[in-house]
Amino acid sequence: VANALANGRRLVAQRPFRAPHHTATTVSISGGGHGLRPTPGEVSLAHNGVLFLDELPEFNRAALEVLRQPLEEGLVHIRRAMYSVTFPSRFLLAVAFNPCPCGHRGDSRRQCRCSVGDVQRYMSRLSGPLLDRIDLHVEVPALNFQELSSDRVTGPTSAEMRAEVQAARDRQRARYGGAFHCNAHLDPPTARIHCKPTDGAKAILESAMTQLGFSARAYDKVLRVARTLADLERNDTMEEKHVAEALQYRNLDRQML
Numbered sequence: 001v002a003n004a005l006a007n008g009r010r011l012v013a014q015r016p017f018r019a020p021h022h023t024a025t026t027v028s029i030s031g032g033g034h035g036l037r038p039t040p041g042e043v044s045l046a047h048n049g050v051l052f053l054d055e056l057p058e059f060n061r062a063a064l065e066v067l068r069q070p071l072e073e074g075l076v077h078i079r080r081a082m083y084s085v086t087f088p089s090r091f092l093l094a095v096a097f098n099p100c101p102c103g104h105r106g107d108s109r110r111q112c113r114c115s116v117g118d119v120q121r122y123m124s125r126l127s128g129p130l131l132d133r134i135d136l137h138v139e140v141p142a143l144n145f146q147e148l149s150s151d152r153v154t155g156p157t158s159a160e161m162r163a164e165v166q167a168a169r170d171r172q173r174a175r176y177g178g179a180f181h182c183n184a185h186l187d188p189p190t191a192r193i194h195c196k197p198t199d200g201a202k203a204i205l206e207s208a209m210t211q212l213g214f215s216a217r218a219y220d221k222v223l224r225v226a227r228t229l230a231d232l233e234r235n236d237t238m239e240e241k242h243v244a245e246a247l248q249y250r251n252l253d254r255q256m257l
Contacts, residue, residue: 001087002040016049018042018091022058030066031087032078038085043070046091056097057125064130067093071133074185093134107142126252132217135184135225137251168231183224183231188216195223201243208247218253222246 005012020028020042027033031041042051043066053059070076074090099105100114101122114122131137156164172182175194180186186194197205209219223238225246230238 002045004045016046017052018046018049019052019054022053022055024059024063026060026063026066029063030076030078031085032080036082038078038080038083040087041076043067043076043089043091044087047088049091051091051093053093053095054097056095057122058097061125061127065127068129068133095134099139106139109142128215129217131252132215132221134252135221136249137253138249139251164232167234168228171231171234183228186224188220191220191223191227195227195238197223197226197238197243198240200240201226201238204240204243204247212250212253214250214253218250222250225249 024042027041029042031039031044033039053064056064066076070089070091071093074088075086076089077086078084100112100119102113104110105112105114105119169182172180176186176190180190183191183195205219205222208214208222214222222243223246226238226242229242229245230236233242235242
């Protein structure tokens with residue numbers, strides 16, 4: 001459909017990885033175009049793969065806002081005067097950006113030159129509804145020379161992590177009987193049934209929602225992430241530690257207060 005297959009191939013054999021530049025237009029992200037032949041945008045070219053947006057606040061805000069429907073439904077509906085079309089758009093969204101315009105906020109080695117107003121204007125380019133749709137917010141600190149130059153590998157290997165993820169996905173497929181492939185795809189009613197925290201975990205979640213003012217969508221995200229953390233431990237119960245860790249991954253919610 002996108003006329004992007006090379007070497008005479010008729011099928012996409014590998015999961016796509018799309019990384020558009022921050023100057024990408026709204027149409028190039030969502031799809032559409034002029035004439036009678038609409039073309040898929042980045043959200044559809046990344047279907048069943050990864051859409052990576054580097055320097056997220058530098059993207060046109062209107063281009064970012066079109067991500068909301070695909071992230072919610074796994075589809076993008078494009079309606080123009082000459083046509084109306086729906087493309088599949090279920091992708092894993094990964095984004096990255098600096099903590100401030102100069103990039104040194106929170107860095108102990110270099111002083112940040114940005115004022116409070118500069119940081120607020122920079123972060124205001126990201127809307128709350130879009131951030132609500134991103135499951136994990138993780139701050140990555142700068143590495144020192146020893147960490148960059150060390151050959152010592154710490155933590156699990158990619159192969160070991162893949163096996164853990166595959167085991168968790170197998171548990172999820174068995175739980176949902178084919179109705180859903182994984183926790184991330186659960187609709188809110190199903191999430192309420194299968195993502196039930198213990199009483200202690202529920203108390204932690206209630207306290208966090210009161211203090212951080214979570215939306216209903218963010219609440220569902222926390223439940224799904226906590227359920228996934230429990231699945232990675234092969235645990236059928238969503239305990240306090242799972243909910244607490246899921247809440248720690250809502251870093252931007254705390255910063256936007």
